[in-house]
Amino acid sequence: MGFPALPQSRHEMVLEPEADSDTERWTCPTCGRVMVVRWFPEFEHVIVRAGDEQAIHTGGKGGAEVGSVAVVAEEGERERAHREWLAENGIAWDGPAA
Ligand SMILES: [Zn+2]
Secondary structure, rough: OOOOOOOOOOEEEEOOOOOOOEEEEOOOOOOEEEEEOOOOOOOOOEEEEEOOOEEEEEEOOEEEHHHHHHHHHHHHHHHHHHHHHHHHHHOOOOOOOO
C-alpha cells in the first residue's frame, strides 16, 4: 500500500478526556505528537504538534484505529455510490435477489 518499505517505529496515540465533546484530543506519549480530531459535522483532524513524522501513528479506541476508521468511511461512501449507480443501471451488486 502507501507505506514505504522502511523500518518505521509505530506509536500508539492516547485519547485524552476533553471537556468539549465535539472534539477529541489525541497525544503520543512516545514523541509528543498532538492531534485534535473532530467527527461532526464531518471528519476532520488537525495536527497540533507534529512529533515524529516518520513514525506510524495509530490510536486505540474500542479496537478501532483512527487512521483506518477514516479510510473505511471513505471506502464505504464510494462503494455505496457504486452500488447505487449499478442499481440504477439494473445491475445487482450482490447478485440476484433470492
Ligand atoms: Zn509518536
